[in-house]
Amino acid sequence: MTLHRLLAAGVLLLASAASSAFDFKSVGNTPIVLYDAPSLKGNKLYVAPRGMPVEVVISYGEWVKVRDFNGDLAWTEARNLSARRSVVVRNPKAAVHATADEAGPVVMLADKGVILELVDPQVTTWVKVRHKDGTTGYIKASDVWGI
Missing domain, CATH: 2.30.30.40 (SH3 Domains)
Structure with missing residues (x-):
């Protein structure tokens, strides 16, 4: 029975890894401020230029946590991003x-x-x-x- 559970856990782990594709978007038509928290009250980290690509890491309500080219993580409102790549x-x-x-x-x-x-x-x-x-x-x- 333990072997079956171990096998099932392995299959689930592989399935979840395969389904986690990268989700890239770009900053929309205007530069945006990136924050350290999912709130306009968070600390402003930097301004991302128009068109800058970002990887969406997680969504939290109307906010998304993104990773930039340097690997830095920050938050922005999802409406600031464009599907244009x-x-x-x-x-x-x-x-x-x-x-x-x-x-x-x-x-x-x-x-x-x-x-x-x-x-x-x-x-x-x-x-x-x-x-x-x-x-x-x-x-x-x-x-x-x-x-």
Whole structure:
């Protein structure tokens, strides 16, 4: 009987791990204040710029706890976030190519911290992105955070 319980517990653990996919959103059209608690009375930690990607960790009423590119946790009102996706470049001088290929022409170099709009949510080794100046291309998924 103990073996069956152990097996059942293992199956439940695997099922819960598989169902916990990353939930990324982006800061909406205006910069937002991030707080240390789910309340406007909480301490203001910093201002997140428009379009910044965040990972939603947990929802609490009208508030969400988010993780940013640096791994820092903070709270914001859920209404401040957009389903429109973006990514942030994690490596200096990351190449954005015209095609999803290392041999494709480089259309721009994006420095660490640059926010790019995610054009196609289908992620493989390459991610299709757009810079705010309109330049569109493909960047290695390993060069960005937010997917």
